[in-house]
Amino acid sequence: MQPNFSQKHPSTHRPIDLILPRLEKARRSKNGWIARCPAHLDKTPSLGVRELDDGRVLIHCFSGCDAADVVAAVGLTLADLFPPRPPGPERQFAPSSNPAFSPFDVLRLIQHEIHIVLAAACTALNGELTREDIERLQTAINRITDAIRLAGVKR
Ligand SMILES: [Zn+2]
Structure with a gap:
């Protein structure tokens, strides 16, 4: 069977396409x-609103x-300002036979949490982090710690 090349680049969703239609009176600027x-x-x-070369969107x-507000x-979150990971390599992870622990799920969770951390870093660039932002970062650390424990990884 011939590979279908038209499907090689599935509809890549760009954060800018997500946020712009939701904003009123959006027009081009410098x-x-x-x-x-x-x-x-x-x-x-x-x-x-600015789109960076890597697809990230900065808002100010x-x-x-606050960018989070x-x-x-x-109806979006700061994580929505980051492009999704390019498709591909994730499919090479075979699903775990242990339903309680899928390495893919854990990696996915860690990736999501890292997006939150990056989003917070962007917020920090625009001004000050709020107490909520800091608490969300603490949650990110807790989740990653839980994920490591779940995976049975020992130091
Ligand atoms: Zn405002």
Whole structure:
């Protein structure tokens, strides 16, 4: 059977395509877009949106809204600003025969948590981390620790 090359690049979802349609009055600006900030009563668009080369999206409210609040206002999370991992290598992991522990699930969880950490780092660049952000980072550490314990990995 011939491989179907048209399926080689499945619909890659870009974070920018996720966030832009949810923003009002989004228009092109110098190096990205400017839109109404959904997190505050924004009469003149004051939310800067930028897509980086690697697909990450940076958002910055010039009125000072927290990036986490901005994405939450349109039903997204900071992790949605990061591109999904490219498809492929994950399929090489055979499902574990032990239903209580799948290495793939654990890696997936760790990857997700690392996205949260990266998102928080972005927030830190834009301003200050909130107590909630810090608590979420603590949760990330706890989850990764749990995952390691679950996998039975000993130091
Ligand atoms: Zn705002």
